[in-house]
Amino acid sequence: MNPSLFFTLSLILTSYAIILPASGANLFDELCKKVNDNGRCLQILKADPKLVTAKNYGELSKYILQFALKKSIEGQNFLKGVMKTNPSSAAIKECATFDYDGVVGSFRSALGELKEDSMTASYDAKVSGDGPTTCDRALAAEKISNPAISALNKDIFLLSNLASFATDMLP
Template identity: 35%
Template sequence: MDSPTLKISTLSLFLFLFLSSTQAQTSNLVDSVCKETLDYTKCLEALESDPKSKTTTDLKVLAKIAVQLSISNAKGSLSFIHDEIKKGTGGAQQEALEKCASSYETVVESFNSALIELDDDVLSANYDIKVAGDDVDSCKSELVSKKVEIPALSDRNDQVKLYSNIGFVITNKL
């Protein structure tokens, strides 16, 4: 005769093994995507900042998570740029910041379009995600050409470039 304690222990062990295998699959999805990006560690940090990424096994869901994070990041960067413009430093820095603001407005639009397109036209979403990264390059180039150094903006450019790369890797797999 089985004891109640043995039944509970067996059930607990089965549940633990099931949840462990599910978690391993989840980690494998994010892990496999991040291995193909510009920066594995930063990719993991970015995707895992949304807890849903740790539990999804669906690439399309992960794509939506990545693009939503991209939009949030790009909007934050655009706000940063607008705050810098308001400081009114003038000259080359002001010109570079205005060009970057224009670039980031396009970045946000591209990510927003990609999010909508994920359900109906993955190829267009993939393109818009890639274009968002290219638009960040316009800001980077403007900073270099005007000999303007704003380390916080350079870091933000790198982050958006990474988010673009993450989204591009994921949508290439869809």
């Protein structure tokens, strides 16, 4: 057999092994091992039935980004509601507008780039984690402790990491 043909076939088979793992559960396990909160990771990923059906990293990336976008929009709406009940807080206003505008925009951009440029999609997914981090800092600076906002920020940050890890697995 021609050595260059053998090498080419090896590369093709290796890339399929990366793209097509055995099942959605294995995809979850691999992703969740990369984050610090494995239990919460599995809980979040299993919250959307569509995520369980992912057959490869392309589908998983798309589904995580769609789920993250949906959750970040819901989170921003929640924050806007908190802002209405607490209009004097500059930190909550920053979280609800500037920070989560960035989160939503980054997830939306990552989803749009997914088919064309997986590296840019991964970058945008990772950058979406900046919003919850900035929001947490703003709340801490005003000495605001709101467990619901903290949990939201933690989940969105986790989704950002998961989306970034998943898109990093794309060829």
